[in-house]
Amino acid sequence: xxxxxxxxxSLDAEHELAVGDVSGIDVPEEQKVSPARRMTLNMGPQxxxxxxxxxxxxxxDGETILKARPEIGYLHTGIEKEAETKKYQQVVPLTDxxxxxxxxxxxxxxxxxxxxxLSLEIPPFAQWMRVILCELQRxxxxxxxxxxxxxxxxxxxxxxxxxxxxxxxxxxxxxxxxQRMMTSYIxxxxxxxEPPRGWHKMISKFMERIPNAVDEFENLxxxxxxxxxxxxxxxxxxxxVMLDLGVTGPLLRAAGLKIDVRKDTPYSSxxxxxxxxxxxxxxxxxxxxxxxxxxxxxxxxxxNQALAGMPSGPWKANAPHIVLPDRENMKTHxxxxxxxxKIVTEGFRVPAGSVYQVVESxxxxxxxxxxxxxxxxxxxxxxxxxxFGNLQSLGPMVENGLxxxxxxxxxxxxxxxxxxxx
Amino acid sequence: MLPEVLxxxxxxxxxxxxxPDGIIGATIAVDGPVLFIAPERIVSVCRVxxxxxxxxxxxxxxxxxxxxxxxxxxIVYFLRSLRHNTRLRLSVKLAEGxxxxxxxxxxxxxxxxxxxxxxxxxxxxxxxxxxxRIMMPADWEGHPLRKDYPVHGHRYSYQDE
Numbered sequence: 001x002x003x004x005x006x007x008x009x010s011l012d013a014e015h016e017l018a019v020g021d022v023s024g025i026d027v028p029e030e031q032k033v034s035p036a037r038r039m040t041l042n043m044g045p046q047x048x049x050x051x052x053x054x055x056x057x058x059x060x061d062g063e064t065i066l067k068a069r070p071e072i073g074y075l076h077t078g079i080e081k082e083a084e085t086k087k088y089q090q091v092v093p094l095t096d097x098x099x100x101x102x103x104x105x106x107x108x109x110x111x112x113x114x115x116x117x118l119s120l121e122i123p124p125f126a127q128w129m130r131v132i133l134c135e136l137q138r139x140x141x142x143x144x145x146x147x148x149x150x151x152x153x154x155x156x157x158x159x160x161x162x163x164x165x166x167x168x169x170x171x172x173x174x175x176x177x178x179q180r181m182m183t184s185y186i187x188x189x190x191x192x193x194e195p196p197r198g199w200h201k202m203i204s205k206f207m208e209r210i211p212n213a214v215d216e217f218e219n220l221x222x223x224x225x226x227x228x229x230x231x232x233x234x235x236x237x238x239x240x241v242m243l244d245l246g247v248t249g250p251l252l253r254a255a256g257l258k259i260d261v262r263k264d265t266p267y268s269s270x271x272x273x274x275x276x277x278x279x280x281x282x283x284x285x286x287x288x289x290x291x292x293x294x295x296x297x298x299x300x301x302x303x304n305q306a307l308a309g310m311p312s313g314p315w316k317a318n319a320p321h322i323v324l325p326d327r328e329n330m331k332t333h334x335x336x337x338x339x340x341x342k343i344v345t346e347g348f349r350v351p352a353g354s355v356y357q358v359v360e361s362x363x364x365x366x367x368x369x370x371x372x373x374x375x376x377x378x379x380x381x382x383x384x385x386x387x388f389g390n391l392q393s394l395g396p397m398v399e400n401g402l403x404x405x406x407x408x409x410x411x412x413x414x415x416x417x418x419x420x421x422x
Numbered sequence: 423m424l425p426e427v428l429x430x431x432x433x434x435x436x437x438x439x440x441x442p443d444g445i446i447g448a449t450i451a452v453d454g455p456v457l458f459i460a461p462e463r464i465v466s467v468c469r470v471x472x473x474x475x476x477x478x479x480x481x482x483x484x485x486x487x488x489x490x491x492x493x494x495x496x497i498v499y500f501l502r503s504l505r506h507n508t509r510l511r512l513s514v515k516l517a518e519g520x521x522x523x524x525x526x527x528x529x530x531x532x533x534x535x536x537x538x539x540x541x542x543x544x545x546x547x548x549x550x551x552x553x554x555r556i557m558m559p560a561d562w563e564g565h566p567l568r569k570d571y572p573v574h575g576h577r578y579s580y581q582d583e
Contacts, residue, residue, distance in 0.1 A: 072557070080567060243479050244480065245530055246480045246481060247531075265509075354456075356511060367482065384484075389481075389531060
């Protein structure tokens, strides 16, 4: 008996050493169990439902999670360090790789930050084109989220339907930039290339089919008893806690807070579009599902408005020392050739100063903090990525719940590990 | 005394009233005001900003290394007010090795951001609940985002052995 007790105590000591400090999380009195019944379970880093390389250390009593501690950094690639060694225009391909499900929105955020430091005016056509592409990107990201989230909970066919529609968006992106994912299409000063012939028709054609597809996906899940049982009332976190933790985006909107960077501080002429910010008050996984489905519909609305009222004009700013010249002009105009040579070899200088530019990514508030020391290389590029802030709420979201519910909760946060680790 | 560039900024006035020696400078960046805060007053300034000036929403913390200039580090706080729909930046200048008080007791979300600054810049935070490396492995040497940290790895020479 005495030996057994000592064994339990040493288990406890070992356990404390393994789990480390998880202070700030109170376990209710009735949840407290003897240390011998507790189990520490490693979920990840190679677990399929973590959508990447996230490791979560779970402390369990039977099937109930007492503490959950996310461990990140497995996908840290040093993008911020790398950006400091590049010229301003060379950082654009790095921004594609931060959040690999919303490349164009990351491109846009970086481009807006640099343009603000340069006080560069972007022509209306380029601004509207950026809006169309970013909203397509938002739909694409939400389709991936919906497919994988449903797959985690056990609805496999939704995944195939979502990826079928996503494929069409990837084709549009390929048509514009030659790349399916890492487009680098939005650059400081406008767009990378002139929009291809027939782009209007291609996007219009897609706009005809996507509203029905979104309705179809919602019909597949919204009233499905398994889906409803797995998601309703699961993954609740009080709103004050979420604000405290730096959570943004659809998670806050599903808790009843009507915030959206596109409405609060409009950028890239979003103020000219008529759209709603969908909110729900239930603050559970099902409410987040409803909010994101509604967001896809609002994105469709924005794209349709943009297609109908597209302004004409140039697709890049009139700033020869920043924007690469037309290929044809380079063959006939000496100045164009000189500017091209200067931009490619030396880059362009940005006035000293710093800027924090925010945009609304599919996951929440995406911010780029760019510090310039008046050279052609950025002194510092900090990416305030929405997934990093949102993932901090994973602990409060899954604690005192079941392991199976943690899968639904993780899917509803919709994090991208590239976005978390950078 | 408030810096003149701020004018009648209500947030700065509120902070100045409660923590008179908190704000030691300010500039207006292209996206809004930046307040320079005395390092030893950062927690009390943040407390006032959260409880009285309405900055309930926390965005991020990061660092900038100005090496070889002194003081070397600049720690930047990004705050957001939902009530007033405004954003604010705080900036704290620190010398190398100088610790800074953690603001995790004001905003719980500062936890990971401060760990990241500690990991990548080597700035220690006092009273932090769990100050460990977050991006790099626990046994990593050096702090990658410092300007004197190489980008392409250390040169290895057999003669060194």
